[in-house]
Amino acid sequence: MRTYKLTISYDGTRYQGWQRQRGVEQTIQHVIEQSIASITGYEVKIQGSGRTDGGVHALGQVASLRLSGKVEEREFLRKLNERLPEDIRIREIELVPNTFHGRRSAKGKCYEYHIDLREKPCVFSRKYTYHYPEKLDIEAMREAAGYLIGRHDFSSFTDRKDEESCMRRIDEIRVEVEPDKLYLVFPGNGFLYHMVRILSGTLLEVGSGKRRADELPRILNEKKRAEAGFLAPAQGLFLKEVFYRDEG
Numbered sequence: 341m342r343t344y345k346l347t348i349s350y351d352g353t354r355y356q357g358w359q360r361q362r363g364v365e366q367t368i369q370h371v372i373e374q375s376i377a378s379i380t381g382y383e384v385k386i387q388g389s390g391r392t393d394g395g396v397h398a399l400g401q402v403a404s405l406r407l408s409g410k411v412e413e414r415e416f417l418r419k420l421n422e423r424l425p426e427d428i429r430i431r432e433i434e435l436v437p438n439t440f441h442g443r444r445s446a447k448g449k450c451y452e453y454h455i456d457l458r459e460k461p462c463v464f465s466r467k468y469t470y471h472y473p474e475k476l477d478i479e480a481m482r483e484a485a486g487y488l489i490g491r492h493d494f495s496s497f498t499d500r501k502d503e504e505s506c507m508r509r510i511d512e513i514r515v516e517v518e519p520d521k522l523y524l525v526f527p528g529n530g531f532l533y534h535m536v537r538i539l540s541g542t543l544l545e546v547g548s549g550k551r552r553a554d555e556l557p558r559i560l561n562e563k564k565r566a567e568a569g570f571l572a573p574a575q576g577l578f579l580k581e582v583f584y585r586d587e588g
Contacts, residue, residue, distance in 0.1 A: 342410050345434045345442075346386065348372070348401040351427040353467050353575065357394045358401070368392075368428060372403070375423040379416065380407060387442040389449065389582040393534070395574030397468065399452075400431075402582040404442035410435070440584075448511070448529045448583040453540040454576045455522040462520075469521070470540075470576035476547035478517055484546040485513035487556035488539065495563035497539055498532035499571070506532060506563075515543070525580075534571055542569030 350368050360369040369388060376384045386403040417433045424430070439445075454469040456462055461471035488510055495506040514525040524540050542559070545551045551569070559567045 341406050341408060341438060343436050343438045343440050344405045344407065344411075344413075345432075345436045345440060346372075346403045346405055346430050347432040347434075348398060348403060349429050349431055350398050350401065351467075352392060352395050352397045354427065355394060357396070358388055358390075358392045358398075368398075368401075369403075371425065371428060372430075375420055376405065378423055379419050382408070389442050389446045390531075390579075392577075392579055393574050396577045396579070397575075398579040400581040401579050402442055402446070402584075404436070404440055404445075406438075445584050446582050447585045448527065449531065449579065450525065450527040450581045450583070451531065451536045452526070452578045452580045453524040453536060453572060454578065455524070455540075455544070456520065457522055458520045467575055468578075470573050472522075472544055472548075474544075474548040476522065476544070477549065478515055478522075478547065480553045481515050481543045481547040484543055484553035484556050485515060487553070487560070488513060492560050493563060494532055494535055494560070496559050496565055496568045497535045497542070499538070499565060500533040503532060508532060508535070513539075513543075527583075537572045537574070537577055538565075538568050538570075540572040540576070544572065545569040 355368050356364055356366050358368045360367055373384055373386055386405050388403045392398060413433050417430055420430050456465060456469040456471045459473050489512055491509040493506050494508050508528060508530050510528040512527060516523040526536050546553050
């Protein structure tokens, strides 16, 4: 058996998330697995670095793939992309040690949340940004972000009640401003269900004056979802990159 690392980009608009689901064909994982099987002639399963929700996009999702033998990578990549719909692309394929696993080998991820600040939403980016046409206090958002950096119990920032542990580490939060656009960048060791979207909604509430930056420590300590901000819509979220420990 040979193991390959796939680096994948996709537009999640018309898919019901990454993860394969019984009776559901419109998932990223299912579509890629079916396309690979049409080349190999046998069923395959890929292991992604993690799930993305319906409507969430990826610039650099990663998955591991085990095949029965070695393939010529450039030709396999060409054939696979020919079979995939235009909103899914395999950017790279790389032969890796058999110990590599898309999820278990990951040591961290970076997500980005994209916000359109125009008075009227941009026609061309409306599927890839959240339209939030309010005047924002960027420094207040940066102050609030500072309270979230480090290792914390992020129970207030997830919609899932059955997590074994809500302890996660955020390495930094960047609030990057461009004309008419705002980017929130979250690198960390792992993220809970809806965590980045709730963090983004909370920071936007701080920026628009709906809550104070110095409320963040209390919100963390309360460990109650109702204390945090709104769930920002899926279309603004991108999985930018997955980080791996050295497998060599």
